[in-house]
Amino acid sequence: MKSYIVLLLNALFVISFFPCFGQNPKVLFALHGGAGTILKKNMTPEKEKQYREKLEEAALEGFEVLQSGGSSITAVQAAINILEDSPLFNAGRGSVYNYEGEIENDASIMDGHSLEAGAVCGVQNIKNPINAALAVLMHSNHVMLSGSGATDFAKKHEVEFARPEWFQTEKRYNSLQKVKERLKEEQNGEKGKGSDQKDKDNSSGYNPDYLDFNDYKYGTVGAVALDLNGNLAAGTSTGGMTNKRFGRIGDSPVIGAGTYANNKTCAVSSTGHGEYFIRLAVAFQIAAAMEYGKMGLQEAVNVVILTKLTQLGGKGGVIALDKKGNVAMRFNTPGMYRAFVAENGEVTVKLYGEDEE
Amino acid sequence: MKSYIVLLLNALFVISFFPCFGQNPKVLFALHGGAGTILKKNMTPEKEKQYREKLEEAALEGFEVLQSGGSSITAVQAAINILEDSPLFNAGRGSVYNYEGEIENDASIMDGHSLEAGAVCGVQNIKNPINAALAVLMHSNHVMLSGSGATDFAKKHEVEFARPEWFQTEKRYNSLQKVKERLKEEQNGEKGKGSDQKDKDNSSGYNPDYLDFNDYKYGTVGAVALDLNGNLAAGTSTGGMTNKRFGRIGDSPVIGAGTYANNKTCAVSSTGHGEYFIRLAVAFQIAAAMEYGKMGLQEAVNVVILTKLTQLGGKGGVIALDKKGNVAMRFNTPGMYRAFVAENGEVTVKLYGEDEE
Numbered sequence: 001m002k003s004y005i006v007l008l009l010n011a012l013f014v015i016s017f018f019p020c021f022g023q024n025p026k027v028l029f030a031l032h033g034g035a036g037t038i039l040k041k042n043m044t045p046e047k048e049k050q051y052r053e054k055l056e057e058a059a060l061e062g063f064e065v066l067q068s069g070g071s072s073i074t075a076v077q078a079a080i081n082i083l084e085d086s087p088l089f090n091a092g093r094g095s096v097y098n099y100e101g102e103i104e105n106d107a108s109i110m111d112g113h114s115l116e117a118g119a120v121c122g123v124q125n126i127k128n129p130i131n132a133a134l135a136v137l138m139h140s141n142h143v144m145l146s147g148s149g150a151t152d153f154a155k156k157h158e159v160e161f162a163r164p165e166w167f168q169t170e171k172r173y174n175s176l177q178k179v180k181e182r183l184k185e186e187q188n189g190e191k192g193k194g195s196d197q198k199d200k201d202n203s204s205g206y207n208p209d210y211l212d213f214n215d216y217k218y219g220t221v222g223a224v225a226l227d228l229n230g231n232l233a234a235g236t237s238t239g240g241m242t243n244k245r246f247g248r249i250g251d252s253p254v255i256g257a258g259t260y261a262n263n264k265t266c267a268v269s270s271t272g273h274g275e276y277f278i279r280l281a282v283a284f285q286i287a288a289a290m291e292y293g294k295m296g297l298q299e300a301v302n303v304v305i306l307t308k309l310t311q312l313g314g315k316g317g318v319i320a321l322d323k324k325g326n327v328a329m330r331f332n333t334p335g336m337y338r339a340f341v342a343e344n345g346e347v348t349v350k351l352y353g354e355d356e357e
Numbered sequence: 358m359k360s361y362i363v364l365l366l367n368a369l370f371v372i373s374f375f376p377c378f379g380q381n382p383k384v385l386f387a388l389h390g391g392a393g394t395i396l397k398k399n400m401t402p403e404k405e406k407q408y409r410e411k412l413e414e415a416a417l418e419g420f421e422v423l424q425s426g427g428s429s430i431t432a433v434q435a436a437i438n439i440l441e442d443s444p445l446f447n448a449g450r451g452s453v454y455n456y457e458g459e460i461e462n463d464a465s466i467m468d469g470h471s472l473e474a475g476a477v478c479g480v481q482n483i484k485n486p487i488n489a490a491l492a493v494l495m496h497s498n499h500v501m502l503s504g505s506g507a508t509d510f511a512k513k514h515e516v517e518f519a520r521p522e523w524f525q526t527e528k529r530y531n532s533l534q535k536v537k538e539r540l541k542e543e544q545n546g547e548k549g550k551g552s553d554q555k556d557k558d559n560s561s562g563y564n565p566d567y568l569d570f571n572d573y574k575y576g577t578v579g580a581v582a583l584d585l586n587g588n589l590a591a592g593t594s595t596g597g598m599t600n601k602r603f604g605r606i607g608d609s610p611v612i613g614a615g616t617y618a619n620n621k622t623c624a625v626s627s628t629g630h631g632e633y634f635i636r637l638a639v640a641f642q643i644a645a646a647m648e649y650g651k652m653g654l655q656e657a658v659n660v661v662i663l664t665k666l667t668q669l670g671g672k673g674g675v676i677a678l679d680k681k682g683n684v685a686m687r688f689n690t691p692g693m694y695r696a697f698v699a700e701n702g703e704v705t706v707k708l709y710g711e712d713e714e
Contacts (some may be wrong), residue, residue, distance in 0.1 A: 116638070117636055122503060140584070141632065145606070146478065146503050246506035247505065255636060275499060288641075292647075292649035
């Protein structure tokens, strides 16, 4: 009899380690590698293979962290590190060049359980900018650090640095030259062509026509995760916009615009024309539509991306997860590099619009 | 007969200049000068008079712009300029010092009609930082510019600069010394006293106990306006947090956190412990509670400030207006410098909690 009681107590003890017991605990992982004019006709089979393999590798890495009991924050970081280290994406290595021919990175990360967040913008030579954002989340009472101050903070907290050459790629350098040439042409007679309706300062490389699909200005990487404890997290990392100037900050390091996570609603990472995402607080707005509007994840994402963002004239997309295990990957551009790992470990990788896949 | 037709046509022509004809067009204006431990017992009659007079002057200036047919954006700018030029408030002249003993300013402004927005952060020697934010709104395709790049942009667009001495006040310098002494004491044995529960980097001057009410770390100025065309606007300007470090960006230049305006819902300017306002996207969340949750302005402000912000541990407040002419001025600190001008031109200025007024 006594041994039965001991067994029962042991069983209860073991069960107590599974906080979601009885609630069918599941882990889920999704990521994106940027949205833009990604069309099958412009892609070679070899290039497509490279993208698919790298997206799958990163997604599986995130999923494995979750399966082995790691936190959603750690999973998001691990997957983004892989995308940052790949020259294929506009984040970390392979980031775009700014007007001065330098590379400046932005990143942010948020924990849906505590609503703690960390972000860095305009940092230089940090190998994995998302790790600097995580250092801010963990070690600073601030949420958002910028410029050389943020770089100093990362140094102090032993975030890994790399030499400038590590980040540089010929592809991105050529993009910068192309943008500068186009601007020169416009200034020499074609002024106004394709420019904004207002008398805006186009030296910042705004015109979406400047770049072909390989140089999509909407490039950014991001990830969202749900871990065994039912905690959501989201993170985003980017090199920003080719030829950006004047210390431009896009949506990626802005909590509420580029990144948001709240266990009560959802985790979101954005990619797109950052200015529109800031003006609509896109990532937070999806969470708010769920909380205040009682919408499901899909409906909230559709309202914000397909209606609000599109009506304002913004381009881009998001990936989002909720606690119930729903996933949404929505964009109003021709394509978005994206991957999703289901509960059973099955990976789905897509690059184009649903009709081209 | 013919002359009657001419008269009628003339009348219609005149009426067409009043877009709100038949809808009882009204103008409204509200502003804040920061929230914090503002208590009557700590205030001298002379000091109180100074604050009340400056708040009234700025509020009336904003109101007069509106009454004479100016836009809500212009009214917000005009009133904030007066608060920025006064050493009483932590914005423009009289801004707090950062860790390096320098003054760095943040500001943002948003137009509720177009959802266009402009923001600058970490700018130096710009006399009225809100004017730099407005220059971004008007002349840049970006929304948020930072550091020396933002300062260069302001120069290019002929925003007025001032010498460093213009911004400096003895009061703020003494605050910095006081904070630094307190930090030194903590590091020499009293470590952890009053600090955050987590192992956070307190060198950033987080501890709310550091500063007395004169140096309220929640100091910021902001304004919201409704103009004759029914357009809402909001703006916020600040020197940030005393002893801030590592290029810290607070909520004031973050669209969605410190500032938000949308004609469909409301205009909001925040003041408080910025990190919490970013994590909750406070300004946008109030608009979202109205849009998605079908709440009135007062209810939305109460939910976000009195419930959400307070539960997370954040301190501060907001001023908000909606299109129907409702105004809300809510805070969870002992006081908030605030003023409101009603439709009939009557000004209300308050400094303390409602029970002390």
